[in-house]
Amino acid sequence: EFVVNVSHELRTPLTIFKNIVSNLLSGVAGRINEKQRESLEIANKEVGRLSRIINDFLDISRIEAGILLNRENVLVQSLINDVVELLTPLADQKKVALSTSMYGADLFINVDRDRMIQVIANLINNAIKFVPDVGGRITVRAKELGDEVCIAVEDNGLGIEPDDIEKVFNRFVQVEKHVGPGSHGTGLGLAISKELVELHGGRIEATSEIGGGTTFSVFMQSVREFSAV
Ligand SMILES: Nc1ncnc2c1ncn2[C@@H]1O[C@H](COP(=O)(O)OP(=O)(O)OP(=O)(O)O)[C@@H](O)[C@H]1O
Numbered sequence: 001e002f003v004v005n006v007s008h009e010l011r012t013p014l015t016i017f018k019n020i021v022s023n024l025l026s027g028v029a030g031r032i033n034e035k036q037r038e039s040l041e042i043a044n045k046e047v048g049r050l051s052r053i054i055n056d057f058l059d060i061s062r063i064e065a066g067i068l069l070n071r072e073n074v075l076v077q078s079l080i081n082d083v084v085e086l087l088t089p090l091a092d093q094k095k096v097a098l099s100t101s102m103y104g105a106d107l108f109i110n111v112d113r114d115r116m117i118q119v120i121a122n123l124i125n126n127a128i129k130f131v132p133d134v135g136g137r138i139t140v141r142a143k144e145l146g147d148e149v150c151i152a153v154e155d156n157g158l159g160i161e162p163d164d165i166e167k168v169f170n171r172f173v174q175v176e177k178h179v180g181p182g183s184h185g186t187g188l189g190l191a192i193s194k195e196l197v198e199l200h201g202g203r204i205e206a207t208s209e210i211g212g213g214t215t216f217s218v219f220m221q222s223v224r225e226f227s228a229v
């Protein structure tokens with residue numbers, strides 16, 4: 001409750017600050033020189049980071065307060081297509097090949113669509129951060145496994161050591177060697193994803209090979225008998 005209120009209060013001045021910085025950058029308040037542009041661009045990047053952190057704090061506190069899921073029957077294929085569409089601009093910008101492979105994607109899962117989009121987007125976002133600058137590849141796969149659907153995000157990035165893989169789902173954990181300059185996050189993305197998946201009664205797993213890439217898999221009960229209303 002307290003965190004939710006505080007986060008909300010922080011957002012208003014932050015939005016104003018963000019607008020001022022982007023106005024200055026766009027030159028509407030007068031011409032700026034190169035040095036000023038550099039500083040403003042840093043301010044712009046950091047304010048973006050700050051608002052992502054605040055959103056993560058909000059999510060954590062909402063989950064702790066017991067958010068209600070807005071469940072509906074969702075076609076796995078359309079869910080994946082929506083997320084991939086959302087992340088394609090970022091993947092293109094980083095020259096990462098983002099593709100899908102769908103088996104059993106004609107199945108339905110009973111989930112909060114927005115929350116599931118958030119989970120899969122988190123996984124793709126991470127993969128984009130940790131694939132190589134050249135030749136980065138990410139595949140989002142849907143598979144039918146018994147009465148479950150597995151949605152997996154597979155990358156050919158630098159991989160995670162066996163010792164670290166258990167820990168990446170904990171809050172504020174970032175594997176040290178991955179945290180190069182500019183790649184700073186908060187280490188909350190996977191913790192939030194795990195909590196959201198478990199709130200749905202599903203589970204999330206990671207498998208990785210050093211140098212051979214990482215796969216994050218989300219398992220959800222598939223909806224057997226779906227009668228459209
Ligand atoms: N696809 C991946 N390949 C290699 N390492 C990964 C991958 N995904 C996550 N990790 C490791 O797990 C850590 C935790 O991930 P998490 O998403 O929780 O945090 P983050 O991405 O660093 O920050 P945030 O998501 O809060 O912005 C990362 O810092 C990274 O070290």
Ligand SMILES: [Mg+2]
Nearest residue numbers: 126185189190
């Ligand atoms: Mg992340």
